Amino acid sequence: VQLQASGGGLVQVPTGGSLSLSCTASGNIPSVNVMGWYRQAPGKEHEGISCISGSDGTRYYTESVKGRFTVSRDNAKNTGYLQMNNLGPEDTAVYYCLADHCNPRLGSFVTDFASWGQGTLVTVSS
Numbered sequence: 001v002q003l004q005a006s007g008g009g010l011v012q013v014p015t016g017g018s019l020s021l022s023c024t025a026s027g028n029i030p031s032v033n034v035m036g037w038y039r040q041a042p043g044k045e046h047e048g049i050s051c052i053s054g055s056d057g058t059r060y061y062t063e064s065v066k067g068r069f070t071v072s073r074d075n076a077k078n079t080g081y082l083q084m085n086n087l088g089p090e091d092t093a094v095y096y097c098l099a100d101h102c103n104p105r106l107g108s109f110v111t112d113f114a115s116w117g118q119g120t121l122v123t124v125s126s
Contacts, residue, residue: 001025001026001027001028001031001032001099002025002026002027002099002117003023003024003025003026003032003035003080003097003098003099004023004024004025004026004097004117004118005021005022005023005037005095005096005097005118005119005120006021006022006023006024006120007019007020007021007022007120008021008094008095008120008121008122008123009120009121010121011123012123012124012125013087013122013123013124013125014124014125015087015088015089015124015125015126016086016087016088017087017124018083018084018085018086018087019084019087019122020081020082020083020084021037021081021082021084021095021097021120021122022079022080022081023035023037023073023079023080023081023082023097024078024079024080025078025079025099028078032054032099032100033053033054033055033099033100034051034052034053034054034099034100034101034102034103034104035051035052035054035071035073035080035097035098035099035102036048036050036051036097036098036099036101036102036109037049037050037051037069037071037082037095037096037097038095038096038097038098038109038111038116039091039093039094039095039096039122040093040094040096040116040119041090041092041093042092042093044093045111046096046111046113046116047062047109047111048062048102048108048109048111049061049062049064049065049069050062050065050069050071050082051071051102051103051104051107051109052071052072052073052080052104053104053105054073054075058104058105059071059104060102060103060104060105060106060107062107064090065084065091068084068085068086068087069082069083069084069085070082070083070085071083080097082095082097084122087122087124088124089124089125089126090124091122091124092122092123092124093121093122094119094120094121094122095119095120095121095122096116096117096119096120098113101113
């Protein structure tokens, strides 16, 4: 199943603002066991920031987004979501969602992919 993140783009979000990203699937999202959110800030490596299990809803957040970001999924709508609140310039990055490459219990993420797909740009102005 291929996942595609959207909801960012050319709009700049002011510091302290909020933005919701969506993750849509090319196939049947209930078949996605875990859904991971990642981002790549300018000049930095890709990092996993959140992971949600489809079987029991277990969620993981990396420390830098904990308390500000909320991950969810709606299997009926075939969509996942990342609600981002209290955004800061350090959140400026290209955001991606991927299927089945993270573990919400361990907080582990696979990041050595040859291709990451398009992603969606989030820009937070200072």
